[in-house]
Amino acid sequence: MTEHDAGRYRCYYYSLDGWSEPSDPLELVVTGSYSKPSLSALPSPVVTSGGNMTLQCGSRGGFYRFLLIKEGDHRLSWALDSQTQPSGQPQALFLVGLVTPGHRWTFRCYGCYRDRPQVCSHPSDALELLVTGESGKPSLLSQQGPIVASGQSLTLQCRSDVGYDRFALHKEGGRDLPQSLVLQPQAGLSQAHFPLGTVSSSHGGRYRCYGGYNLSSEWSAPSDPLDILVAGWLRDTPSLTVQPGPRVASGENVTLLCQSQSLWDTFLLSKEGAADPPLRLRSKPGAQQYQAEFSLNPVTSAHGGTYRCYSSDTSSPFLLSHPSEPLELLVSGDIPKPSIWADPGPIVTNGSPVTIWCQGSLQASAYGLYKERGSEPWATRIPQNSSNKAGFFIGAMTPSHAGLYQCAYYTTGDILSERSDPLLLVVTGVGGPPSFSAQPGPVLASGGNVSLSCSSRLTSGPFHLLKEGGADPTRHMAVVPRMHAGRWQAIFPLGPVNTSHGGTYRCYGSSSSNPNVWSQPSAPLHIEVTDYTVENLIRMGAAGLVLVVLGVLLFQARNDTRRIHDAARM
Known part of the structure; x- marks a missing residue:
């Protein structure tokens, strides 16, 4: 096909009555002769399913008209004459x-x-529209927190317990739509990281972010919005003070006063x-x-904790000043109990790194980490750069690292704080995966009962059941197995079930001597709980029963597809 072949064509046929009327015109368009235009969505x-969308095609090339083609549709979808904008750029x-x-x-x-x-x-x-539905929304968070410094590296994380295959990230007012495949699930969550570069x-x-499946074009409902605020962009450093003072008794009234000599309205x-998210208040004129x-x-x-304040302006609400000096508020005169957590999580694959963080006070001179409630610290750290926390890095997790951890810190006068709540650190991947199945099957009606069977020839200690997406991944069911047909088997009964029991489950084996050292995870098992009761089916009649059967078959097909994907990832 060359440029000479472009044009409008009609066809005729000849019969005994002579030549027919001409066909409708067919317009052949030859592309690739000029520089490409730009395409964006307004x-x-x-776009929400069922909504309308406006697409803008424009170029500085002075085109007379623009054509819009939808992939998968071989017709010439839309053609419009261009309109010149005040900028001089034609568009449609x-x-x-x-x-x-x-x-x-x-x-x-x-x-x-x-x-x-x-x-x-x-x-x-190519411009792909993201069509959203009403399915379960994921959650969006910043690994660096909602306030980031200019020049810092920024990564946003989208995650869900639904088990999505892919995620998309969108910035309000932006035209780009970054997409990412889901990462290997961790602690029951499917997740994706979006590195956004230097701030x-x-x-x-x-x-906002969205979750979806590779075999479907529909995306989930949007996550709750996440506001990213860039600090250090405005040339100002406010001051932060507290009245009546940084040490107060529980029940008192406290005022934190943020001040600046520059005219900022927020x-x-x-x-x-x-x-x-941070608290916002309009500024008021004070004494100078x-x-x-x-x-x-x-x-x-x-x-109680450490506070900072920033100044901003309503014309640029996401750009902040430099932070004030930190101010620590101590309530009831007691030394705050530290908090402890593991990054990336408390369930760690054998050989993978993990950092145990202990957060206490800006006045802390040293932090101690205790294992299995021992009287002496397992390790000690000095906080760096006036920080109120310290990290205990384990470069490669081994079975010897599994167990309970607590931390404490020394403050002014070498006073030792109360120990933190215990953190259970579990190591997985030691030994082969158990088998996992559901009886009578993975699809059941609300109010029914199901038994999840976990079995192995290798482990005779407790078996552990985890549901993906739990708020606390260390909460699980542990059952001591019994010998059955030459295998160690544990039964986890669920029921009467409701829709909250639906989701993806995995099981692990462990030894009785060290129940915190787990095997490789079993293949995922997806449990589907429907609202179809016997009374509902009777009211729905034969047509309703057909729909239920079709729904079960579709779920089974999706389940098989997920097993294939999971097997490929493993």
Whole structure:
């Protein structure tokens, strides 16, 4: 096909009555003659199922008209004459709808000139719309926290207990739609990391993520929004003070005062390690300064911790000043009990690294880590750079590292704090995986009962059952097995079940001498709990029964596909 073949064609046929009427015209367009235009979605490439979408095709090449093609549709989908914008760039706006998740909505556009309307440019880059539904929303978090410093490396993590195969990340007002395949599930969660590079002012904004399956074009409902705030961008460093003082009794009223000599209309107060976003208040003029008063009335032990404040402006709400000096609030005059956690998690594969973190006080002079409630520290660390926490790094997890850990710290006057709550560290991957099955089957109606069977020839100690996506991955069911048909077998009964019991389960074996050293995980088992009771089926009749059977078959097909994917990952 060359440019000379482009044009409009019609065909005829001849019979005894003579020549027929001409066919409808067929327009052949030859592409690849000019530079490609750009294609974007307004206001973003995210659209709710059943909604409309506007696509913008534009170029500086002075094209007379633009063509929009939908992948999978061999017809010439849309053609519009260009309209010149105030910037001098011609463009066309295509209204697309109603968008449904039946298949992928992927578009490209082309530009053409007036004198040769059937000879057009190279195609634009492909634009895929993200069609969202109402399925379970994932969660989105920043590994560095919601406030990041300019020049710092930023990575966002999207995760879910649903078991999605892929995730997408979208910034409000942005036109890009980064996508990522799911990582190997950890502690029952499917997750994906989105490295966004070195932080600049453009990274500030509101983000959401979505989960989906490779075999489906529909994505989940959006995660709750995550606001990323870039600190150090505004040339200001406010001060933070507390009244009546940094040591208060539980039940007192406390005011944190953030002040600046610069005219900023907003102040933010952030507590280190808090899950909630920073508090925002409008500034008020004070004595030669601008300030905001953050009241904590009345305070409890939960208010204790380290605070910083920032100044900002409503015209750029995601850009912040440098942080104030840290201020530590001590409640009831007691030394706060430290907190302890493991990164990336308390269930670690044999040979993998893990860091045990202990967070206490800015006044801490040293941290001690205790194993199995021992009287002497297993290891000690000195906090670095005036930090209120210390990390205990284990380069390669081994069975000897499994067990209970606690931490404590020394503060002014060599006073030793109370020990933290215990942290159970489990090592997995020691020994072959057990077999895992459900009786009578993985699909059952609400109110029914199911038995999950975990068996192995290798391990005779407790078997452990984990449900993926649990808020606390160390909570699990442990059952001592019995010998059955030459294998050690443990039965985990579930029931009467409801929809909350649905999800993905795995089981592990362990030895009776060291129940915190687990085998490799079994293959995943997906349990589906439906709302179809006998009464519902009677009311639904034969047609309803057919729908239920079809639903079971579809679930089984998806289950088989997931097993194939999981086997490939293992």
